[in-house]
Amino acid sequence: MTFKTLDDADLSGKRALVRVDFNVPMQDGAVSDDTRLRAALPTIEKLRAGGAKVILLAHFDRPKGKRVPEMSLRPVVGPLAALIGAPVAFADDCAGDAARAAVAAMKDGDVLLLENVRFEAGEEKNDPEFAKALAANGDLYVNDAFSAAHRAHASTEGLARVLPAYAGEQMRRELEALELALGKPQRPVMGIVGGAKVSTKLDLLNNLVGKLQFLAIGGGMANTFRYAQGYDIGASLCEKDMADTAREILQKAEAAGCKMILPTDAVVARELSPGAVSRVAPLAGGAIDADEKIFDVGPDTLREILAAMGEAKTLIWNGPLGVFEVQPFDKATVEAAQEAARRAASGALVAVAGGGDTVAALNAAGATGDFTFVSTAGGAFLEWMEGKELPGVAALSS
Known part of the structure; x- marks a missing residue:
């Protein structure tokens, strides 16, 4: 299998749409296990070091295309910012006016988390129009969520057909390990x-x-x-x-x-x-x-x-x-x-x-x-x- 990694990308000044797995355990509205947040850090840090604007896409739970307040990704912002050691902005949607405004306000090296992509019905349907709406906020696409790679959703598959696509660091490690195990x-x-x-x-x-x-x-x-x-x-x-x-x-x-x-x-x-x-x-x-x-x-x-x-x-x-x-x-x-x-x-x-x-x-x-x-x-x-x-x-x- 051949795929591009971040080593192949020109990152400076680029808006990088990054699919991560932030479907983290929550207790009383707070993140109770940050393992999946930590897994995304090498990709986030590599993008920031390269001068990219880091725009994170993720799902949480199964809202089935509807806005469910208790399934918001907002509680992830604080723990993620603490791990990165830098502010993390949050947009109240993933492809609408709030996302566009938040992306427009970003400087190189900034990190932005967009709201739960599964709040939108087009996500799990892998709707090409929804994928294009997501892509409007990015110059390149990075998939760092191997755990969601068996789903043909807009943010896991559709985006790769609209923007130049790269494997994130966690995705790269996973694919290389599996190739060692069964491929060759x-x-x-x-x-x-x-x-x-x-x-x-x-x-x-x-x-x-x-x-x-x-x-x-x-x-x-x-x-x-x-x-x-x-x-x-x-x-x-x-x-x-x-x-x-x-x-x-x-x-x-x-x-x-x-x-x-x-x-x-x-x-x-x-x-x-x-x-x-x-x-x-x-x-x-x-x-x-x-x-x-x-x-x-x-x-x-x-x-x-x-x-x-x-x-x-x-x-x-x-x-x-x-x-x-x-x-x-x-x-x-x-x-x-x-x-x-x-x-x-x-x-x-x-x-x-x-x-x-x-x-x-x-x-x-x-x-x-x-x-x-x-x-x-x-x-x-x-x-x-x-x-x-x-x-x-x-x-x-x-």
């Missing part, structure tokens, strides 16, 4: 996929088995695979109606030369609670009682996962191996994450991870900082891993 990876490539249900990750599994050398399955979805193979899984979470599909995925993996790593043993308990009485049980031989549930992969399975990781040059991770939020069922996820982080830090492994639960699990393991890249993009990350074209990315590369 160092082989062998290993995947770890967890989660509750096979049905929610069908596209992901079908895409990965054709591209990976190892694929470890954990979480509740592993129970469905083992049930499909005739194992007794007690009272564990299982999608029994997906058994045929699970067998098809296993056959596809075998045909493609992808080694599937499924649990041979598990940590089981009768209830899911911190410090619950648990034991390790093999999956073979009916060793799991009818009222027991699987909450983590066992030590033999973990050793097999770590052995495959030792052979791999690239790792892609989406989803925990067990119920990592509740001890002692976090053990496999934590130990696998720490080993991946150690290998990545030593340069032996390119380790890329993404998805909400995955990020939380890596944070809990203290492993996030040593991974090659950890994506917070959620749905966009998953769709990329599924092999789907992301409209916001495609528009940058066209």
Whole structure:
């Protein structure tokens, strides 16, 4: 994929319309987590240093084309200004008179945040006329919101067809990391996929088995695979109606030369609670009682996962191996994450991870900082891993 970055742009005196992800957690009308604001800082700072006027476009929540006061982006202004260390102006609309006046008042290096683009019905419809109205306030377009790149909206896709388009710094880092993981990876490539249900990750599994050398399955979805193979899984979470599909995925993996790593043993308990009485049980031989549930992969399975990781040059991770939020069922996820982080830090492994639960699990393991890249993009990350074209990315590369 080829796309222009800010290194390719003449920024001096230019009005840069920048799509960012400021869909931040709020509590009592105030920003409660500024992670996404911080993610935009390298792009904002690079534009300011280049002498551009920085005009920020973002959405918040789902107002569905109507003005909803509690979904205004105004509460973002103070925290963003504090992070930048400079004033941030605010316009009460994104393409109307207020936006035009605010842009006209800007000097080079100034930062302006426009009101929630989803207040306008044309945003989610990707209305070309609305995209042109947004573009009237800019000389160039910068997309720095990979997390919204799977949406073909006016501010994520339409604008790239009206103005010269560039990838922002966060977008560039995300695309480069994903290219390392799946586009042109160092082989062998290993995947770890967890989660509750096979049905929610069908596209992901079908895409990965054709591209990976190892694929470890954990979480509740592993129970469905083992049930499909005739194992007794007690009272564990299982999608029994997906058994045929699970067998098809296993056959596809075998045909493609992808080694599937499924649990041979598990940590089981009768209830899911911190410090619950648990034991390790093999999956073979009916060793799991009818009222027991699987909450983590066992030590033999973990050793097999770590052995495959030792052979791999690239790792892609989406989803925990067990119920990592509740001890002692976090053990496999934590130990696998720490080993991946150690290998990545030593340069032996390119380790890329993404998805909400995955990020939380890596944070809990203290492993996030040593991974090659950890994506917070959620749905966009998953769709990329599924092999789907992301409209916001495609528009940058066209």
